[in-house]
Amino acid sequence: MKIFDTLSGTEKELDTSNSVRIYLCGVTVYDESHIGHARTIIVFDTLRRFLEHQGIKVKFIQNFTDVDDKIINRARAENVPSDKISSKYIASYFEGFDSLHVKRADMYPKATEHISDMIDLIKTLIDKQFAYVSKNGVYFSVSKFHDYGKLSKKKTDELISGARVEVDETKKDPLDFALWKFASDEPVWQSPWGPGRPGWHIECSAMSLKYLGSDFEIHGGGRDLIFPHHENEIAQSESCSGKNFAKIWMHVGMVTINGEKMSKSLGNTKSVDFVLKKWGANVIRLFCLSGHYSKPIDYSEELLRETITKWRQVENCYYELILSDNGQASNDDAKIVDEAIKETKTEFEDALNSDFNTPLAANAFFKLVKVINQLAASERLVTSISSQLLPALDWMLDILGLKVLQITEEEKKKINGLIERRNLLRSQKKFQDADAIRDEISRMGVVLIDHKKKTLWMKQERIGDEG
Numbered sequence: 001m002k003i004f005d006t007l008s009g010t011e012k013e014l015d016t017s018n019s020v021r022i023y024l025c026g027v028t029v030y031d032e033s034h035i036g037h038a039r040t041i042i043v044f045d046t047l048r049r050f051l052e053h054q055g056i057k058v059k060f061i062q063n064f065t066d067v068d069d070k071i072i073n074r075a076r077a078e079n080v081p082s083d084k085i086s087s088k089y090i091a092s093y094f095e096g097f098d099s100l101h102v103k104r105a106d107m108y109p110k111a112t113e114h115i116s117d118m119i120d121l122i123k124t125l126i127d128k129q130f131a132y133v134s135k136n137g138v139y140f141s142v143s144k145f146h147d148y149g150k151l152s153k154k155k156t157d158e159l160i161s162g163a164r165v166e167v168d169e170t171k172k173d174p175l176d177f178a179l180w181k182f183a184s185d186e187p188v189w190q191s192p193w194g195p196g197r198p199g200w201h202i203e204c205s206a207m208s209l210k211y212l213g214s215d216f217e218i219h220g221g222g223r224d225l226i227f228p229h230h231e232n233e234i235a236q237s238e239s240c241s242g243k244n245f246a247k248i249w250m251h252v253g254m255v256t257i258n259g260e261k262m263s264k265s266l267g268n269t270k271s272v273d274f275v276l277k278k279w280g281a282n283v284i285r286l287f288c289l290s291g292h293y294s295k296p297i298d299y300s301e302e303l304l305r306e307t308i309t310k311w312r313q314v315e316n317c318y319y320e321l322i323l324s325d326n327g328q329a330s331n332d333d334a335k336i337v338d339e340a341i342k343e344t345k346t347e348f349e350d351a352l353n354s355d356f357n358t359p360l361a362a363n364a365f366f367k368l369v370k371v372i373n374q375l376a377a378s379e380r381l382v383t384s385i386s387s388q389l390l391p392a393l394d395w396m397l398d399i400l401g402l403k404v405l406q407i408t409e410e411e412k413k414k415i416n417g418l419i420e421r422r423n424l425l426r427s428q429k430k431f432q433d434a435d436a437i438r439d440e441i442s443r444m445g446v447v448l449i450d451h452k453k454k455t456l457w458m459k460q461e462r463i464g465d466e467g
Helices: 035-053 069-078 082-099 115-127 200-212 223-241 274-278 280-290 301-322 329-354 359-379 383-400 409-427 431-442
Strands: 002-005 011-012 020-024 060-063 131-133 137-140 178-183 196-198 218-222 246-252 255-257 297-299 446-450 457-461
Touching: 002 082, 020 200, 020 409, 035 060, 035 082, 035 218, 035 246, 035 255, 035 274, 035 280, 035 383, 060 200, 069 082, 082 274, 115 131, 115 137, 115 178, 115 200, 115 223, 115 255, 131 274, 131 301, 178 200, 178 223, 196 200, 200 218, 200 223, 223 246, 246 446, 274 280, 274 301, 280 297, 280 301, 297 301, 301 383, 301 446, 329 359, 329 383, 359 383, 409 431, 409 457, 431 446
Parallel strands: 020 060, 020 218, 218 246, 255 297
Antiparallel strands: 002 011, 131 137, 137 178, 178 196, 446 457
16 A cells, blocks of 8 residues: 655555554644545545555554644633533544544543653753753754754745744744643643643644554644644654654645635535534535645535445445345346456455555445446346455445445334335225325435335435425
């Protein structure tokens, strides 16, 4: 498997010889997570699922930034402790991302639980003369790390103080960044240099090095984190350990809204809760995987409505498979199915192995869906070939993190009874009564699929945009 590495600017082969260690920069928990966060997390969730389906062991760490000026400011505005704000939005995070079928990480370390690890790292940087104490805090000396800018391709002499860097006259150099900020107001922690709070960048270095060690396989996040966050992580981590920090830097493109950057100031953010209620988990996952992960994608309602139609095709084919009739397929159909499975599985795997090309993988998936629905429409879908197709479809569904609604035996018995009654009424030309039964079935979230000789059904995910 090859993945584009932001640092080298080339596709690099992922080392899967032992296990794949992934550190993903998580969310700052001062507000609801939004569709931009969702895209990054869904991309990495799908990557993890694919690797695990290849029999590769994955250690997946995703942090929570639970100490930050935004959290503190929100706490002050609401007159509550800052940990109440972070706890509220961590709970909201899990509710939203569990609903998006995102597998839980192996660990979700919080910044506030790793203050001592950060202090130890800062001590080492001071001892190695990569950091110094000033009137306002402890700073990393950028000029001491000669490779600074290697990730973002920014040259230090071109970086202007104040453009992306906080102005502080007590710093030796305007590019130096805070490792520890002195403070007296809560939340505050004791340190050898005085009471205060950690800088943003130091937390990810401390937690990734603690749980994954140096030179781990993938460090990920959104493209907006390349500079300064990931650039500063590299500088402080490699200065401390003297070793390479991460083998591959994998960055996910932003989600725009009608071509504009998503931001709270523009009032155009789409929260995870909002998009789940409007579109449903499967449509959102397909949308987030519809463009190459490294490129931006635009939140387009037209595209999302088209995705609903595609998802309905998936639901249809799934229920056609599980409710197919007993019977033996013709030799021609058996050959068509065998070739379709081999071809689409190969295309699917090749796409994901080639810089994790999820749009091409989705094309292969929908190609298999189309084959299934064509066989069903022509009354040629029988159990002997359904038993071959269903495992292939389930395999792709699980990697993409898509879930077709399942039905209980009790629901199945009730639905089949209503369908038998409806068919009887139709044979008696009591169409009004038959339509009333169809409406009753529809209220259960079940849609009927009328064939020439039979009526099948499928349970559909309720999608708010459809009313």
